[in-house]
Amino acid sequence: MRNNMLRLNSGLVFVFLLVATVSTFAEPLPVEGNSWLKKMVLAAHKTDYSGTFIYQSGNYVETSRITHIFDGVNELERLEGLDGERSEIIRKNGQVWCYLGDRMVLAAKQEGARTFPALLPEQLSLLAENYVTSPGEEIRVAGFQAHSIIFQPRDKMRYAHKMWAQSDTGLLLKAVVLDEHSHVIEQYVFTQLKIGGDIDRKWVSERKAAGKNIVENFDSNANGRSRPSESGWLVYALPAGFKKITEVTRRMRDNQGLVAHLVYSDGLAGISVFIEKLRDKTAVKAGFYSKGVIQVYSKMLDENLLTVVGEVPAHTVMQVAESVRYGGHQ
Amino acid sequence: MKQKISILMDGELTAEETELLLGKIKRHPEARKDWQDFHLIGDALRQPDFVHKDISAAIFERLKNEPTVLAPHNKRNSKAGYFAMSAVASIMAIAFLSWLSVQIDTVPLHQQVLQAKIDTHQPNLPVNEQINDYLLAHQEFSPSTDMRGASSYIRTVSYRQNGAGQ
Known part of the structure; x- marks a missing residue:
């Protein structure tokens, strides 16, 4: 099995090299695509907007409202589900709160939060290595003129993406993820959107979101907090085109132990590897979970629980999960 | 062996054990049959629209016993000819189906395992609480x-x- 995997890998590497070589000659550098991407990332962080969008994956459809404000220093954002039970996410730079039952819980807090990650040059070169970027049609989305970009993967380790950005600001209006048979896996599209102008800041205030009867639970000091670290865990057969972006140690809600979190990216899709010492093995169900473009795979690795999360096909997640080993010294 | 295969299908064997067992399944036709039977049982329990069954052996057996008719075609007996044609068409269809099932069978075992693992997920299956x-x-x-x-x-x-x- 392992041999087959290696053979498959070297085969993929060969095909990848071939494609890379051919494409180097075949097309000019996708400068235009890159500049659109930069524009989109910048717009996502710096634009004030408020609108309603539809998210669909398989038979599942959901409507949500989003408000985003950038005051020149801080980014404030609120995502609110409009269907079914109340669901809410509040984000302030690197801090994320989510509404759970009757209280807001701090879900993530990055120390020395990257308030403005933007698109790094190496990320752009990764993207060019793994995807063929080409401009698509110009079309109207949610009442705005939009410019579309297609990201076609160079191998089967990742999905194809198509994005529609507003022509003036570059704000993402619609995004579709497609599998290798060009079937839509998930899509996201604004149905109503207000860009810039007078957006009520109350929409994104934490207190307002939390409501009156809410116990504030922000001070649970260690919750969700992460810091850079080196755990010694390695992914030996990392799928071609992915690079390690960062590694942090974090505490998660309902879990007292530390969790090592390794992050990989191919420029467009991310893979997270979580490893934690397990206290109660009976509470754990190893297995596979899939939601739209996201695949989650959990399994036991000696005394540890390994969980791989990624916006990539199931076999890519499996390849990562099967090749995680401890390579450090303690 | 049967129990091991059953555990494998539940995805509860370690990678080393899986590799060992798959090797055995490849070598022993009996184990391979158990593997297929278990999948058939699993499929039947899940009550899908179609149940995959390897019927190629039975068809080849039947075909062996079919007489080969080399007599010239009798124009008067056009009805019989019509039936013969439809019989041939049915056999062709069955042969095609069995060929399909043979094709499916030739998928490497490790891929089948991967497939089996991946197919076990359900929309609401919690991997764990977190x-x-x-x-x-x-x-x-x-x-x-x-x-x-x-x-x-x-x-x-x-x-x-x-x-x-x-």
Whole structure:
């Protein structure tokens, strides 16, 4: 099995090299695509907007409202589900709160939060290595003129993406993820959107979101907090085109132990590897979970629980999960 | 051996054990038959529209016993000819189906295992209690969050709405 995997890998590497070589000659550098991407990332962080969008994956459809404000220093954002039970996410730079039952819980807090990650040059070169970027049609989305970009993967380790950005600001209006048979896996599209102008800041205030009867639970000091670290865990057969972006140690809600979190990216899709010492093995169900473009795979690795999360096909997640080993010294 | 195969299909064997057992299945036709039978039972229990069954052996047996008729065609007996044609068509169809099932069987075993593992997921299967935490933590660093901000958290929000993992 392992041999087959290696053979498959070297085969993929060969095909990848071939494609890379051919494409180097075949097309000019996708400068235009890159500049659109930069524009989109910048717009996502710096634009004030408020609108309603539809998210669909398989038979599942959901409507949500989003408000985003950038005051020149801080980014404030609120995502609110409009269907079914109340669901809410509040984000302030690197801090994320989510509404759970009757209280807001701090879900993530990055120390020395990257308030403005933007698109790094190496990320752009990764993207060019793994995807063929080409401009698509110009079309109207949610009442705005939009410019579309297609990201076609160079191998089967990742999905194809198509994005529609507003022509003036570059704000993402619609995004579709497609599998290798060009079937839509998930899509996201604004149905109503207000860009810039007078957006009520109350929409994104934490207190307002939390409501009156809410116990504030922000001070649970260690919750969700992460810091850079080196755990010694390695992914030996990392799928071609992915690079390690960062590694942090974090505490998660309902879990007292530390969790090592390794992050990989191919420029467009991310893979997270979580490893934690397990206290109660009976509470754990190893297995596979899939939601739209996201695949989650959990399994036991000696005394540890390994969980791989990624916006990539199931076999890519499996390849990562099967090749995680401890390579450090303690 | 049967028990081991059953455990393998539940996805509870370690990687080393899996490799060992798959080797055995490849070498022993009996084990291979058990493997196929278990899958058939599993398929039948899940009550799908179609149940995969390897019928090629039975068809080849029947074909062997079929007499080969070399007599010239009798124009008067056009009805019999019609039936003969439809019989041939049916046999062709069955042969094609069995060929299809043979094709399916030739998928390498390790791929079948991977497939079996992947197919076990259900929309609401909780990997464990903390799946939403993992999704939240993942979004924090995911490039998609850079592109569309908090709306990429929709995958975690909608997950909770399904009530899974609670």
